[in-house]
Amino acid sequence: MPSDSFSVAMVICVAVLVLALAGVVTLYLRLRGRLGQARGQLAQTRQAQDHLTRESSAWSQRLLQAERKAQENADLLREVRAQHDLLRVETDHLISKRIPALLSHLRSPHVIVPGMQNQALAGTDLDRQHRAILDALTRGIRDESERIDEAAQAVIRGAMSRVQTQALRAQDLLAGVQQRYSGDEHTALLREVLGLDMFNELIIRRMQVTGIACGATPGLSRDDTYLVDLVVGAVSRVENFELRIEGPANHLRRRIGVAARAAESILFTTAELLANAVHHSHGTLKVTIAVHETNNGAAIVIDDAGVGLNEDQYARAGRLLSGNHPVRLVDLGNPPRTGWAAIGRQVAHYGMQVTVKKSAFGGVQAVLNIPTALLVEMPEDTRPSVLAPEPVRAVAPAATAIRREPMAAATAVQQGSTAVSAHRPEPVAAHRPEPVASSVRPQPVTAPQPVTAPQQRQAEDLAPLPQRRRQSPRSASSSTTTTGDHSDGTGGRLLTTPEEAQKRWGDFQAGAEAGRREALPTEQHDITEGK
Template sequence: LLAEIGHLAQERVAATAVRLTHSNAPLVGPLDPQAVGPEAVRALQAVLDAAQAALADERERVDAAARAAMRGATSRIQTLLYQIQSLVQQLQHENDDPRLLEVDFRNEVALRRIQTVAVLCEAWPGLARTDSPLAEVVVGALSRVPGYARIKVANHLREQHLAVVARAAEPIAVTLAELLANATAYSHPETDVPVTVQQGGRGALVIIDDSGIGMDEDQLRRARRLLAGPPDMLLTELGNPPKTGFAVIGKLARQYGFSCHIEPSPYGGMRTILRIPAALVTVVDDERPLSVLTPLPLRGGAGPAPAPTVAAVP
């Protein structure tokens, strides 16, 4: 029994702690359950169960404290970035300097990145919108992504003024920016990233393809779990440094009622499909002018992944 207690302290408690964060880690059992008998085995297991419960509670407490601290920091940083954005826009009206466009773009990228942290920490995404045409939301997402010139948008909407309802417009813009950032970051810089916007029988779809290195089965399984928005996801599960993109999308999808699926792409990399249900779409007034950067609808067949045709450059 003393040997079993020593084994518990030296091996089994540590293995149980590892298994909290790595579900595939091996379990470590008793040295000789027959020798100590079933009552001792149950008592040793009770110690392990109590240790595991205490560890899980402590992880959640530490994670909640980290979220609260980060939420406060991101709020202040967001405020500063919005102030910079406003100032840069004023300077653009007063000065014809192309460098201001670059400053504005870099500020947009910084805002996107701080938004993702804010969302992970249970904060509001950061912008209030009106009902927004879906094609404009897609174009707006491009302006937050490095390598946006590689993104080619094919607009297959039957209704040009199909829009995302106000409460979901910014969450969907954040989601699209994260998906597009992944597609450009994980594919060769000389390849295009085709994006298809199409209208389904109910709702709408945005399909993003890349020709990157793809994912193995474990990576794909983990990505799908994060995109499903698991309620028990902790910051410590996102790696070091943390990879926040899919976790942010999953959290927004669960909160606002849309969904995102990932699968291998016919282009060789990955395909992500953003499904926007009928409850989150509407049609805005036809008299409202669309942005001049919005890709016009393409007439004809709307396949799931057409050849890139329209470049939308913010």
């Protein structure tokens, strides 16, 4: 029994050991399997971790790239903002400074247009674009200004033409009143009419100068006229000319006249230069005028002792008087001073020349040079008006003429010819080859005087002028016969002699001048322009 129980115990022990071993093996196998699974999962985890690491690296690189791009974008944004601020500042500078300066420069060229506010931008695209804007604005303003100025000039031309026509009609009416009431019993009325006529003449000249400055014509036409008569007419168009103008001094030696096409223009130009000299001179100072003959035509010289001009004014005068530069109304000041501009238009149209410089009296000397193409030699059977001054002669020949005049006059009376006027004795014929500006009277019969060699050479050096003849010239023989037939009073009505006509016209002009002096005020109302 004991052995059987031992065996059973052994068997049980063996069985327990076998079962334990089996359990251990089973556990081992299970653990091994689980360990394999764990290793597989660990490998997968490692792979996943590696994948995640790689993805993390990629995302890190992407994140770095994104950060760099963000930084670049931020820098670019700051640069764009800086450029925008700079552009805004330059645009404000263009609007507030440069464009107003450009407008002022177009009105006054001495105003300087500023450049870019930031000098570092000079020459850049922004600078070129702003310059293009200013250039386009300049062209547009100039084109529009020219259009407006041309329209304004057209309106002024039309208005001045109509008003000038009415003023000329008024002048004709005043002339008719002067003729109807020329008797001694109408002295007061004639004085008033002469004053009105003078004021009307000043109005006509102001309308002329305004219209001509705007491109109009003088509005009057004349025949071929003696140059000295035109100068006398120009003097009479200036206010208070009897007190303010000395002359004209006639230095012409031939019967020089001005062609009909330019007669009124020369008269207008001379009158405007005289009015300008009178206006800018003191009321007690005289303005002198003289007419000279030159190798290239003739010259009218006007000297004043006024305030003179500075360098800028001389430059402006030369530019306007040349007529080579277009002139707009806005360039003539406020109120517009149209005198020099009008003279420049006439000078450019007829090929004349006007120069101004400092005179010997401290004022201004204006010289109007008239080319030969505008001059003519007047017919021999015509004479200047009785108001035209006699030609200026040398002292020595004048003294000789005074000594010989009584003998020549006595000879003429004995031969039955017309006597010489006692008011204006005739100089010697040797020093007067052509009766340039003599009054309407016959020449005394004198013995021919020898012409000296210097005088002959001087006459030969002068260029010949175009000859103008009347369509129906009067014959000297017929006029002499008519005078002889009626000189005794038996063949008909007595004809008025030249001396009587001269005396009558002289008395009439003396009375007219006296009336003007009494009718016109002492202060100046002739507002001229130029200086």
